[in-house]
Amino acid sequence: MSYASARWIDAGEIPxxxxxxxxxxxxxxxxxxxxxxxxxAEAIGFFYVSNHGIAQDLIDRTDRLARDFFAQPLEKKxxxxxxxxxxxxxxxxxxxxxxxxxxxxxxxFIWGRDVADDDPDYLSGNRxxxxxxxxxxxxxxxxxxxxxxxxxxxxxxxxLGALAAGLGISPDYFKRRFDKPISRGTLVYYPPQDPDAGExxxxxxxxxxxxxxxLLHQDDVGGLQVMTRxxxxxxxxxxxxxxxxxxxxxxxxxxxxxxxxxxxxxxxSSGRERLSIAVFADPDFDTPIVPVTRPGEPARxxxxxxxxxxxxxxxxxxAYRRExxxxxx
Numbered sequence: 001m002s003y004a005s006a007r008w009i010d011a012g013e014i015p016x017x018x019x020x021x022x023x024x025x026x027x028x029x030x031x032x033x034x035x036x037x038x039x040x041a042e043a044i045g046f047f048y049v050s051n052h053g054i055a056q057d058l059i060d061r062t063d064r065l066a067r068d069f070f071a072q073p074l075e076k077k078x079x080x081x082x083x084x085x086x087x088x089x090x091x092x093x094x095x096x097x098x099x100x101x102x103x104x105x106x107x108x109f110i111w112g113r114d115v116a117d118d119d120p121d122y123l124s125g126n127r128x129x130x131x132x133x134x135x136x137x138x139x140x141x142x143x144x145x146x147x148x149x150x151x152x153x154x155x156x157x158x159x160l161g162a163l164a165a166g167l168g169i170s171p172d173y174f175k176r177r178f179d180k181p182i183s184r185g186t187l188v189y190y191p192p193q194d195p196d197a198g199e200x201x202x203x204x205x206x207x208x209x210x211x212x213x214x215l216l217h218q219d220d221v222g223g224l225q226v227m228t229r230x231x232x233x234x235x236x237x238x239x240x241x242x243x244x245x246x247x248x249x250x251x252x253x254x255x256x257x258x259x260x261x262x263x264x265x266x267x268x269s270s271g272r273e274r275l276s277i278a279v280f281a282d283p284d285f286d287t288p289i290v291p292v293t294r295p296g297e298p299a300r301x302x303x304x305x306x307x308x309x310x311x312x313x314x315x316x317x318x319a320y321r322r323e324x325x326x327x328x329x
Contacts, residue, residue: 013228014236014244015040020051022158027165034166038259041163041247045262046226048242052215053158054151056241059217059277062148062187065141066275070107070189072137077107080133086110086184086314088133092191104204105268109187111145113180121180126285128182128307149185149279152215153178156281159213159245167255169292174212174254177283182307183211184282190223190266190274203266203274209248210313211282211306216244221274227263236264248280250309253301256291282306 017036021029040047069077074091082088090108111132115122121129134142160174190203203223218224224236224244236244252261268274285307291299 013044013234014046014048014226016048016050016239016242018051019049019053019155019158019162022162023053027171030162030171031165034162034164036166037159037163037245038166041251041255041259043260044226044228045252045260046236046244046246046264048236048239049155049159049245050242052155052243054148054155054217054243058144058148058151061144062277063217063219063275065138065144066109066187066189066277067273069109069135069138069141069187070275076137077135080109080135082110083133085112085130086128087112087130104202105191105193106203106266107189110184111149111186112182112184113149114142114146121285126307127311128285129180145185145187148277149183152185152279153181153183153281155215155243156183156213156279159215160281163251163259167258167292173292174251175283177287180284182282182285182310184280186278186280188276188278190221190268190276192271192273193268203268206263206265208261208263209246209280210250210310211248211280212251212254213281214244214246214248215279215281216246217277218244219275221268221270221272223266223268223270223274224276225265225267233265249313250282250289250306253291253304254289256293256297256300282310 015036017033019033021033037047077089078091080088087110090110092105092107093103113129114132115129117131119129157175157178161171164173165171193203218238220238222235222237225233226236228234247259247261249261251259283306285305287306288303289306289309290303291301293299
């Protein structure tokens, strides 16, 4: 389908949900908010949240540092390309999210839980725990991105608690295994897209996210498009003060497909640079993903570990994993 056919959302398709009631410690308020999130997750897999708890000052500092990083010469950024874990800088051409599209027209910087070289899980072979690839020429990046990931984890915990309450299960069901999460944060830079590049060129080609839940801050440029149930592309335009939240494949599996892991894409036809900050919040590597079923409902998926599933998807999407010694990791 042509990306020119994308339309603006109407008010009912991707709702804006206020998270403020989740901070009150009121189970009834949490359940009501969770039911709104559940309805959106079942219908389209996406919703916006306001009062999400990530300070605007932290968002602004992260955005500024990201733009400074991507403005550096390519040779400088390549000094922190991935070595043996999914951490560091990926240049244009290193990601392809749809097999029939061209490579994604974007650059990325990926970081995760900040562990040392002597971390026992890293040394024992956990393939998604490891040191980050921090640029020594930008010392402010490390503390800022670590603070951002911590704040996003706080938001993700509140979201997962509310979603569980909305399903009528224990509020800690989805978040009880976040002792050493394999979450990733990603700064994503999209250069202006040539309008004559063709309909198989995307900033990010149509795809679903791999993990449990995604928290996205997008700048004011726009370009995020989401597929509706009737296979139409709608534009999830930026709304100041909000994050875009979506369910990933593993949350879809975990809820036996009640929550929709929905295709989405980015088309940066604005003529401007675009910057987004994404956090893919996932529990510990060995967390078993076993479908939550309703009475009499069969499970649609076998049990899978969180880390093994995500690594399988990484291997298909990222070119660096097929190049050289780092491919197996």
